[in-house]
Amino acid sequence: MQSKTREATVTMPQLGETVTEGTVAQWLKHPGDSVEKYEPFVEVSTDKVNAEIPAPVSGRIRELLVKEGQTVPTGAPIAIIDTSDAPGAEAIAPTESAGNGQNAQGAERRVSPAVRRLAREHSVDLVKLAGTGSGGRVTAKDVLAAAHVARAAPAPRTSKAPVAGETIPFSHARRIIAQRMVESKRTVPHAWTMVEVDMTNAIRRRTAVRAAFERDHGVRLTLLPFFMYAVVEALHEYPLVNARYTDEGIYVHKEVNIGIAVALQDNLLVPVLRRAEQRSLVDLAIGADNLIERARSSKLTADDLAGGTITVNNTGAIGSLASAPIIFGGQTAIVTMETIFKRPVVVDDENDAIAVRSMMNVCTSFDHRVLDGVTICSFLNEIKRRLEAISPTGPL
Amino acid sequence: MAVSVSTTVMNNVEAVRTTLYDALKTDPNVILLGEDIGARGNVFLITKGFLEEFGPQRIVDTPLAEGAIVGVAVGMAMEGLRPIAEIQFADFIYPAFNQIVGEAAKTRYRSNGDYTCPMVIRTPYGGGVRGALSHSVSIEALFYHVPGLKIVAPSTPADIKGLLTTAIEDPDPVLFLEHKKTYRLIKGEVPQGRYTIPLGKADVKKPGNGLTVISYGYYIHQALEAAHALEAEGVSVEVIDLRSIRPMDKTTILESVKKTRKVLIVHEDNKFGGIGAEISAMLVEDAFFDLDAPIRRLCGPDVPPMGYAHTLESEYMISSDRMAQAMRELAKF
Numbered sequence: 001m002q003s004k005t006r007e008a009t010v011t012m013p014q015l016g017e018t019v020t021e022g023t024v025a026q027w028l029k030h031p032g033d034s035v036e037k038y039e040p041f042v043e044v045s046t047d048k049v050n051a052e053i054p055a056p057v058s059g060r061i062r063e064l065l066v067k068e069g070q071t072v073p074t075g076a077p078i079a080i081i082d083t084s085d086a087p088g089a090e091a092i093a094p095t096e097s098a099g100n101g102q103n104a105q106g107a108e109r110r111v112s113p114a115v116r117r118l119a120r121e122h123s124v125d126l127v128k129l130a131g132t133g134s135g136g137r138v139t140a141k142d143v144l145a146a147a148h149v150a151r152a153a154p155a156p157r158t159s160k161a162p163v164a165g166e167t168i169p170f171s172h173a174r175r176i177i178a179q180r181m182v183e184s185k186r187t188v189p190h191a192w193t194m195v196e197v198d199m200t201n202a203i204r205r206r207t208a209v210r211a212a213f214e215r216d217h218g219v220r221l222t223l224l225p226f227f228m229y230a231v232v233e234a235l236h237e238y239p240l241v242n243a244r245y246t247d248e249g250i251y252v253h254k255e256v257n258i259g260i261a262v263a264l265q266d267n268l269l270v271p272v273l274r275r276a277e278q279r280s281l282v283d284l285a286i287g288a289d290n291l292i293e294r295a296r297s298s299k300l301t302a303d304d305l306a307g308g309t310i311t312v313n314n315t316g317a318i319g320s321l322a323s324a325p326i327i328f329g330g331q332t333a334i335v336t337m338e339t340i341f342k343r344p345v346v347v348d349d350e351n352d353a354i355a356v357r358s359m360m361n362v363c364t365s366f367d368h369r370v371l372d373g374v375t376i377c378s379f380l381n382e383i384k385r386r387l388e389a390i391s392p393t394g395p396l
Numbered sequence: 397m398a399v400s401v402s403t404t405v406m407n408n409v410e411a412v413r414t415t416l417y418d419a420l421k422t423d424p425n426v427i428l429l430g431e432d433i434g435a436r437g438n439v440f441l442i443t444k445g446f447l448e449e450f451g452p453q454r455i456v457d458t459p460l461a462e463g464a465i466v467g468v469a470v471g472m473a474m475e476g477l478r479p480i481a482e483i484q485f486a487d488f489i490y491p492a493f494n495q496i497v498g499e500a501a502k503t504r505y506r507s508n509g510d511y512t513c514p515m516v517i518r519t520p521y522g523g524g525v526r527g528a529l530s531h532s533v534s535i536e537a538l539f540y541h542v543p544g545l546k547i548v549a550p551s552t553p554a555d556i557k558g559l560l561t562t563a564i565e566d567p568d569p570v571l572f573l574e575h576k577k578t579y580r581l582i583k584g585e586v587p588q589g590r591y592t593i594p595l596g597k598a599d600v601k602k603p604g605n606g607l608t609v610i611s612y613g614y615y616i617h618q619a620l621e622a623a624h625a626l627e628a629e630g631v632s633v634e635v636i637d638l639r640s641i642r643p644m645d646k647t648t649i650l651e652s653v654k655k656t657r658k659v660l661i662v663h664e665d666n667k668f669g670g671i672g673a674e675i676s677a678m679l680v681e682d683a684f685f686d687l688d689a690p691i692r693r694l695c696g697p698d699v700p701p702m703g704y705a706h707t708l709e710s711e712y713m714i715s716s717d718r719m720a721q722a723m724r725e726l727a728k729f
Contacts, residue, residue: 114657114688134728140657140688 006083008057012044012066014074019046023071023306024078025330026251027064028052034060035081042078045306050330059083069307114140120175122147123182173267184326188245191368192324195380197387199340199360202226204392213396217286224260224314225285226390227337227383231312232256232276232284234382240371241379242309243332250370259308259328260288262295263318269295270328272308281396315363316340322361333366333376335383403554403585408578411553411586412518413442415560416480418590420450423478426564429456429465430482430518439484440520440579462488466495466517473515474503478564486521486573487533500569501544513569516560520576521549522614522664524713527576528704534665534696539571540642540674546595547641549573551616553584555639558593566595573641575613582617598645600652604634607658607726610649610675612638615662615714622720631727641671649675650683657688658726662714667695689729694722 012022022044029041040052041061059081066078111119111126115138119126124146131138170178206221213221235242235256243252256277259270271291276284294300311328316339325334338361347355362383366376406414419426428443434457437444447455458465462483469479483489489496496517503513523532540547548563548570550556556574563570601616602623609619616637623633634652638644653659659679661672672693679691694714696702702712 112657112688113685117685134725137729139729 007062008059008081008083009077010056010079010081012072012074012076012078013053015044015046015051019074021071021073021302022046023302024066024068025050026068026246029055029061031061031063034058055081057081057083071303071306111138112140115143118143118147120179122150123179123186124150171266177268180329181326184329188327189368190324190327190365191373191376192363192365193373193376193380194322194361194363195377195384197360197362197384198345198357199223199387200358201390201392202387203340203358205390205394208393209396213282213285217282219286219289221285223337223340224288224312225281226387227314228258228273228276228284228288228312229281230383230386231258231310231335232279233386234379235310236277237382238375238379240375241333241366243370244309244330245332245367245369253309255309257307257309259311259331260291261311261313261325261334262292264296269300269305270308270311271295271300271304272306274307310335312337316360322363324363325365327365327367331367332370333364333379335380336361336363338363401587401589403587405583406553406586407580407583408553408556408574409440409442409580411556412560412574413444414586415557415564416443417446419478419480419561419564420446420454423564425476425478427454427456427472427477427479428482429458429469429479431458431460431465431484433457433482438482440576462490462492463495466492466500469515469517470495470499470503470513473500473513473569474511478514480516480518480564483517483519485527485531485533485576486519486535487530489517489519489535492517493538496539496545496569496571497542501542504568505544512567514565514567516563516566516570516572518560518572518574520574520579522575522577523702523709524577524614526704526706526709527702528709529701531576532702532709534663536573536641536663537665537670540671544568546570546643547573548595548639549575549612549641550639551575551578551601551613551637552582553586554591555593555599555637557586558591559595559639561590562592562595565592570595573613578614578617593639596640596643596645598648599637599639600634600648601637602633602635604632605656606632606634607660607723608634608636608649608652608656609660609662609719609723610636610638610672611662612641612671613664615664615719618714618716618719619662621716622723625716625720626723626727629724631723633723638671644675644678646678646682649679653679653683654686657686658692658729659687659689660692660694660719660722660726662694662719664696664712664714666698667693668698670695689726692722692726694719 015022024042025045026043028043029035035041035055037058038054041055042053044051044053061079062082063080066072118140122143124143126138129138129142129146132142133139202223206223210221239252242256243250255275257272257274258276259272262269262271273287273291279287308328308331310331311334313325313334313336315323315336320338322338323336325336327334340358340360342356342358344354345357345359347353362380364376364380432439433443434447434455465481469481472479500513500515503511521534536547536549539545546568548559550559560572563572602620611619619635623635626633634656636648636652661675663671665671672695676691696712703709
């Protein structure tokens with residue numbers, strides 16, 4: 001023993017066989033905080049999973065080497081824990097590492113191939129499952145029992161004979177989408193509402209500036225940036241919509257990072273336009289176009305897909321009139337732009353005048369744990385107010 | 397439409413005897429050759445009276461020369477006869493290794509299909525009868541590596557009749573293994589008249605869904621005993637009788653394992669490189685994502701012979717109690 005000060009360097013764990021890097025989503029402990037062995041002290045996200053990582057040793061956080069939101073390769077040091085005062089510190093190796101996924105997960109159990117497959121197929125979270133096998137091992141039967149319980153209302157079967165058909169094997173993307181959808185629907189109490197927006201002015205404005213814009217910036221001008229701009233402004237009024245539910249409380253983001261849902265042939269990508277609150281409408285248009293273009297040409301990086309705080313979904317582009325979308329994991333709301341269609345509406349209450357206007361529904365699913373209907377409706381109406389207030393003429 | 401077949405109860409020795417007798421009766425090309433099968437009527441009295449009824453041209457007492465027994469049979473088979481060669485004990489088969497592996501198994505290929513080798517080599521194998529060093533060996537793993545050779549190891553009298561009949565009629569060489577401990581121990585109903593079972597088809601001797609036991613020969617009976625004992629403990633065990641070691645019925649094995657997800661393989665032959673090793677490898681290749689427990693093997697120990705001392709012999713043999721214990725552990729895993 002050379003020194004009284006002992007420390008353990010914690011490294012970025014490998015959260016999955018094919019994962020090569022991880023993003024520190026949130027530090028749950030900060031320098032000076034004491035931490036118990038196995039106590040979650042950092043939340044790490046990868047393109048596959050988000051996980052709270054248990055501390056490999058007991059001690060006091062001396063230094064955090066990675067900022068929140070920063071992505072580092074697996075095995076890279078992320079924190080130093082001072083173990084000098086910890087009971088049993090003598091026995092701890094000075095540079096105990098959590099680089100091995102097994103250690104980092106602490107209590108993570110080894111599972112058989114059948115359990116792994118069945119858990120994936122039935123979207124059963126193994127971590128939460130109590131095993132009945134020897135030494136508490138999760139058995140295939142345990143997974144099937146859990147899946148059985150999870151199936152609240154089994155589909156009525158008219159016949160036991162399988163219906164003729166063929167199974168399309170999951171693509172990697174399909175499987176991840178499936179997992180995330182189930183995870184979000186299972187953990188987040190979704191509530192839904194909708195407002196109707198008169199887009200006539202916005203369309204006129206776009207038509208007026210489109211040619212010049214496309215000439216100046218070389219980018220197509222759609223209604224999406226107008227909508228995003230209205231969302232950002234509405235979020236300014238109702239910041240609770242730009243938040244994240246955590247066990248400790250509601251984490252309200254200071255940045256507005258807008259996820260833009262992009263539908264591909266057999267994939268659904270949600271690249272994130274960061275710091276939307278600092279961007280002009282032109283900036284939003286260029287940034288969104290760039291992201292969508294790169295999503296379609298498979299040029300997105302992991303960073304492009306991380307850190308979203310709210311999602312915008314242009315469901316109108318696929319002909320939807322109203323939709324009840326699933327909230328992106330870790331966010332509070334997803335807002336849609338539905339199909340714009342012309343129809344007669346009453347435009348002047350006093351005289352009951354009717355005019356043909358371009359109408360669009362704006363739908364949202366929101367996490368009812370974070371906020372209630374009154375907030376979300378105010379938020380949607382703020383979007384509506386701002387979109388309808390767009391001047392039909394003038395430069396951008 | 398249910399077809400009712402009259403059956404006769406007999407033991408395994410009687411099943412072999414009946415089947416050989418029927419073959420001699422129905423096909424004049426069938427010839428038996430081996431040590432002590434004529435005047436002595438075979439050491440287990442399987443062929444007793446055959447010499448008197450069929451004559452020395454068809455019931456051939458040979459010298460103590462296994463290479464010659466099989467070599468002569470190969471020649472007979474290539475020329476259109478249906479020889480059934482007997483190796484008195486499987487322990488004596490080694491001098492015939494070249495005739496079996498080098499000649500019989502390769503005749504069809506070597507002659508580009510002009511010649512085949514429609515012959516059966518019957519031999520009693522396995523221990524548990526105080527046979528010790530030279531009368532207890534299991535030889536299946538020595539031969540199952542060889543393409544061109546079929547290996548059959550039935551467990552019941554009915555399976556013996558059905559499979560031996562098919563083996564005699566098969567156009568290629570078949571090694572027919574009879575576990576000698578089952579000879580008089582195992583009795584069962586055997587269909588009367590012509591009865592065949594295709595080679596390469598396993599038989600689910602007992603259905604179950606908690607775990608699968610795969611075995612053949614004598615150990616099927618031990619496995620069934622253990623499986624019934626475990627039934628009382630709430631563990632449902634499926635027992636698969638391979639019957640044919642090669643070709644092996646992968647379909648039946650895979651179907652069962654996909655259902656139970658746990659496998660115990662039992663054989664008396666040595667563990668290292670045994671039949672269980674091949675089944676394990678096949679399961680890992682074809683059913684990896686269905687396995688919920690490591691594949692378990694209960695096999696003969698990797699020692700040269702089965703001991704003569706009672707204690708050594710019973711340690712070598714796999715009792716139904718040991719099987720039941722392994723099944724319990726696997727069920728609990």
